[in-house]
Amino acid sequence: MYQTTFCSALIQHLRVNKRSCFYVNLDPAAEDFAYEPDLDIKELISLEDVMEEMGLGPNGGLIYCFECIILRKHSGSRHLLIISRFLLESLDFLTDAIDPLTEEYLIIIDMPGQIELYTHIPIVPALVKHLTRTGSLNVNLCATYLLESTFVVDRAKYFAGTLSAMSAMIMLEVPHVNVLSKMDLIRGSVSKKELKRFIDPDTSLMDDDPTDSQAALESAQQISTDPSTADSVMAGGSFKRLNRAVAQLIDDFSMVSFLQLDVQKEHSVGAILSYIDDMVQYHEAQEPKEPKDEVEMDYEN
Numbered sequence: 001m002y003q004t005t006f007c008s009a010l011i012q013h014l015r016v017n018k019r020s021c022f023y024v025n026l027d028p029a030a031e032d033f034a035y036e037p038d039l040d041i042k043e044l045i046s047l048e049d050v051m052e053e054m055g056l057g058p059n060g061g062l063i064y065c066f067e068c069i070i071l072r073k074h075s076g077s078r079h080l081l082i083i084s085r086f087l088l089e090s091l092d093f094l095t096d097a098i099d100p101l102t103e104e105y106l107i108i109i110d111m112p113g114q115i116e117l118y119t120h121i122p123i124v125p126a127l128v129k130h131l132t133r134t135g136s137l138n139v140n141l142c143a144t145y146l147l148e149s150t151f152v153v154d155r156a157k158y159f160a161g162t163l164s165a166m167s168a169m170i171m172l173e174v175p176h177v178n179v180l181s182k183m184d185l186i187r188g189s190v191s192k193k194e195l196k197r198f199i200d201p202d203t204s205l206m207d208d209d210p211t212d213s214q215a216a217l218e219s220a221q222q223i224s225t226d227p228s229t230a231d232s233v234m235a236g237g238s239f240k241r242l243n244r245a246v247a248q249l250i251d252d253f254s255m256v257s258f259l260q261l262d263v264q265k266e267h268s269v270g271a272i273l274s275y276i277d278d279m280v281q282y283h284e285a286q287e288p289k290e291p292k293d294e295v296e297m298d299y300e301n
């Protein structure tokens, strides 16, 4: 699962409902937590250390951390060896912590937000395989993909985000819930009716793209006359055709639909949790409870 704020909201909700959860942080760059993780990758490594040791930037450093964990990369470099040996232990670190947990536990795994981990390289898919492998951990996983609701304001951004969600679904091959997060940010500016159109994406959204209007085209032309600037490219016909093709692809696959999340609202978090429960078959996995001792009836009166 992704997004720290959502993880905290879920934990809060589970606590209120007296359910057990185990919170794992797998983001080596994460710092502030509303709830302390039960298991934290930072006990093994911090992104800062990797960046410093390897001379990498934040994204490269993050991918390096995960590559070391999952792909068990070896090399003659002293630093690489130190760090990979360090991280090699981390799959066991995860396995040892998760293995003893009973079916009552919902394991919440907070992941880094960098999209390339889910769409471009087979690192997170390998982690998913490790967790779900039948016979060992055998965890019922549900990936939750969060797309900021502010993306709906811009059709191109919305379809690009939706394409990433679809790509993650295809790469991860586990039950998947897609969520439009931070709904509070657009409630006032996007009507309910308009919002409904973004729940099940289809190409009709491209038919009335507000940026197609003549006024928008004119203002884009005024911004710049240089055809190589971002504004010019995004106002051009080929960009529109590209977006339409992306929208058509998403429509053809018909895999992505969104739930809406407002973390401030208990019922919104609860609704998403009930989808997740269904996906991981939480209720089916629970041990049948002992029937409560029958209430003794007082027949004398």
Ligand SMILES: Nc1nc2c(ncn2[C@@H]2O[C@H](COP(=O)(O)OP(=O)(O)OP(=O)(O)O)[C@@H](O)[C@H]2O)c(=O)[nH]1
Pocket: 002, 003, 004, 005, 006, 027, 030, 111, 112, 113, 114, 181, 182, 183, 184, 185, 261, 262, 263, 264
């Ligand atoms: N208005 C609003 N802000 C939010 C909401 N959720 C998160 N934020 C803010 O968005 C920022 C990022 O939130 P995080 O939960 O850290 O996001 P994240 O996806 O875990 O970020 P990374 O781990 O860095 O990828 C923080 O400043 C939050 O306060 C929301 O539902 N509404």
Ligand SMILES: [Mg+2]
Pocket: 003, 004, 005, 027, 030, 110, 111, 112, 113
């Ligand atoms: Mg985070």
